[in-house]
Amino acid sequence: LGPFKAGAFSLALDLELPLQPIVMLNAVEILGKRSLFPKVGGVIEVQVLPLIDPQKMGLTDKTSLSQYVWEQMNAALVSYWQQRS
Secondary structure (H helix, E strand, O other): OOOOOOHHHHHHHHHOOOEOOEEEEOHHHHOOOOOOOOOOOOOOEEEEOOOEOHHHHOOOOHHHHHHHHHHHHHHHHHHHHHHHO
16 A cells, blocks of 8 residues: 555545545456556455544544555555455
8 A cells, every 4th residue: 555645635624524445455466566457357345444534533634634544444455465364
């Protein structure tokens, strides 16, 4: 999971909107980093994580909000890969 850009987090804070993190699991096996075409017969799983409301959580700046969302999404990915091994 790479670093996030700040735009979505700034927008969510400015408009006082919650964020809905979604993680695509198994995508790298279906469509590799440098591949142009997906592998035939593969399945990509999608995991919808709990809604994150910055106002309710006291996250008031884009850096802390971005870091929190990254941690939640990374934890979901780590958990998925640990279950598969």
